[in-house]
Amino acid sequence: MAWSENISSAQNPKIKKLLNLQEKSHLRKSEGLFVVEGIREVRHCIECGYQADTLFICPEIYEKAEEQIPSVHLENIARIVNIPALLYEKVAHRGSSEGIIAEFLYREHKLSQLDLPENPLVVVLEKLEKPGNLGAILRSADGAGADAVLICDALTDLYNPNIIRSSLGSIFTVPVALCDNQEAIEFLKNKKIQILTAQLQDSSFYYDIDMRGGTALVIGSEADGLSEIWRKAADRHILIPMNGKMDSLNASVSAAILLYEAVRQRQQ
Numbered sequence: 151m152a153w154s155e156n157i158s159s160a161q162n163p164k165i166k167k168l169l170n171l172q173e174k175s176h177l178r179k180s181e182g183l184f185v186v187e188g189i190r191e192v193r194h195c196i197e198c199g200y201q202a203d204t205l206f207i208c209p210e211i212y213e214k215a216e217e218q219i220p221s222v223h224l225e226n227i228a229r230i231v232n233i234p235a236l237l238y239e240k241v242a243h244r245g246s247s248e249g250i251i252a253e254f255l256y257r258e259h260k261l262s263q264l265d266l267p268e269n270p271l272v273v274v275l276e277k278l279e280k281p282g283n284l285g286a287i288l289r290s291a292d293g294a295g296a297d298a299v300l301i302c303d304a305l306t307d308l309y310n311p312n313i314i315r316s317s318l319g320s321i322f323t324v325p326v327a328l329c330d331n332q333e334a335i336e337f338l339k340n341k342k343i344q345i346l347t348a349q350l351q352d353s354s355f356y357y358d359i360d361m362r363g364g365t366a367l368v369i370g371s372e373a374d375g376l377s378e379i380w381r382k383a384a385d386r387h388i389l390i391p392m393n394g395k396m397d398s399l400n401a402s403v404s405a406a407i408l409l410y411e412a413v414r415q416r417q418q
Contacts, residue, residue: 184309211249285316
């Protein structure tokens with residue numbers, strides 16, 4: 151393996167930039183770059199067509215990790231930087247990222263870029279602000295084979311490192327579109343995809359609703375729920391029965407339950 155550069159100082163401009171990209175959303179947007187840690191996540195990113203800008207590798211950690219995990223194909227990456235273990239520990243946000251961190255170029259996420267199959271399964275998220283929840287929902291969407299996730303009126307940067315980490319790279323494997331509420335509703339109506347909103351009011355239990363045709367499962371924030379525009383646009387309102395003292399579940403848990411109900415119905 152040929153290394154383009156060796157860096158050992160935390161004061162190196164490339165290292166400072168890497169750290170700032172991890173912390174600052176405005177810098178990620180202005181530079182058009184985001185950071186990915188871990189062999190699986192970097193591999194998913196590359197396999198899904200993202201272009202790597204710079205790859206930072208700690209050989210002594212990476213070579214041990216790739217004995218257990220399929221390695222990343224590095225042939226088409228322009229800049230590879232070799233860093234020692236002590237420096238890697240300073241730039242890595244998690245201890246299990248297998249000695250590899252990469253900067254990737256941003257990608258646009260437009261509704262017009264989605265290529266949906268017949269009878270698609272879509273997740274719609276409105277004003278979801280917790281990166282961990284969004285990442286977990288993307289992971290469930292990948293597991294259930296959802297055809298797209300629409301993120302409406304996003305309150306967090308899609309390339310927030312916490313989203314990438316909690317999704318385990320599913321942010322790259324699931325088609326994602328960023329849009330506002332009205333754009334999403336018009337898109338779904340034009341595609342004749344039924345809109346099912348998860349809410350308490352005027353609702354039917356989710357397992358009593360046919361999800362075998364084109365279906366969009368719409369989930370709002372835990373703090374505010376769904377806005378009125380979605381309640382009016384919905385074809386049906388659905389809810390998950392709550393038999394304890396609480397009246398709602400975590401948004402990512404709700405999404406997983408609804409997604410796998412759709413999977414169950416479609417496999418019958």
